[in-house]
């Protein structure tokens with residue numbers, strides 16, 4: 111067993127760290143405050159290859175492994191989780207789903223632009239009444255011969271107004287339950303496709319979250335991904351990898367808060383000494399550091415499973431379940447270590463604490479991860 115990262119891995123990690131510190135850190139507080147999408151920064155992420163990291167170079171991607179992706183996600187999430195969610199959705203859900211299950215024509219038409227970041231994508235599964243219970247899709251894709259007639263509403267869609275390519279999950283054959291669901295590629299600007307107002311969120315406030323409305327949108331048959339009725343499996347399979355991305359995001363939020371708390375504890379004095387000299391703080395730092403290391407190992411294990419073509423549904427769910435709890439716990443403690451300073455925006459940790467919460471909700475709540483894990487354990 112080898113726990114050493116390769117030189118290529120270390121180079122990707124260093125490049126992501128450098129990008130996060132030089133391009134994302136300036137302005138991150140203002141973007142959060144004003145709910146401003148990091149448009150320029152996302153464009154640069156595309157130019158640097160962070161938006162299609164694992165895609166085959168013949169489609170414009172970086173051809174990297176999932177371990178590289180985890181390392182880059184951690185570094186970027188340490189600084190700006192609003193930017194890293196764009197990266198995660200584009201890489202794991204949209205690019206991966208299209209590369210794995212799309213036709214050659216779909217790959218040439220959509221993946222090549224998504225992998226280079228020329229355009230970004232969105233993954234549209236959640237609905238007002240179908241979040242965790244993803245089989246209860248109300249959005250319909252009626253088969254009209256050479257096209258589908260799409261009607262319905264999607265909620266909480268990341269990259270909602272900034273994406274150009276939307277992978278939309280919809281019910282075609284209600285009598286078949288989840289086996290009657292399809293995944294369709296919908297383009298921005300198709301007639302009948304409307305974007306609702308931006309959500310005013312607790313965290314990841316720079317990210318672009320909207321509801322989407324489809325009214326008699328005609329989606330050509332060639333935009334269906336996979337066989338008729340494959341849509342639910344497409345969503346589940348894609349989300350299994352997506353959870354590794356969100357686990358790494360949670361890891362990054364935790365390690366970003368930890369680094370800030372560690373630094374602060376060596377600078378801030380109380381009762382005549384740096385607070386790091388007090389055992390009350392040392393115990394917190396020891397717990398935080400240990401939990402982060404365990405979360406990192408779970409993320410790398412899941413990535414390794416995926417890279418070596420083993421089943422990663424359970425390891426990905428475990429990584430997400432654990433890392434998102436570590437993100438929540440660590441950021442709360444980081445605020446506590448900072449005391450009053452932790453409660454104000456300039457010190458970053460309050461934002462990381464707010465950002466951490468979403469990692470326990472999206473791409474399956476913690477309760478959904480437990481369902482996935484227990485089903486695998488009981489198989």
Ligand code: CAA
Nearest residue numbers: 235236241242244245268343346347350423472473474478
């Ligand atoms: N890969 C491929 N197929 C899979 C799969 C996987 N990992 N997991 C399940 N399936 C298949 C099953 O084999 C089954 O197929 P058959 O019936 O043909 O054999 C089918 O999918 C249904 O599976 P289940 O019976 O397990 O389905 P279920 O109704 O019991 O639900 C669930 C399972 C795990 C609860 C699922 O509904 C789920 O994951 N819910 C959460 C949804 C979610 O994560 N939403 C996130 C929204 S996206 C988002 O957040 C993106 C963003 O913007 C950041």
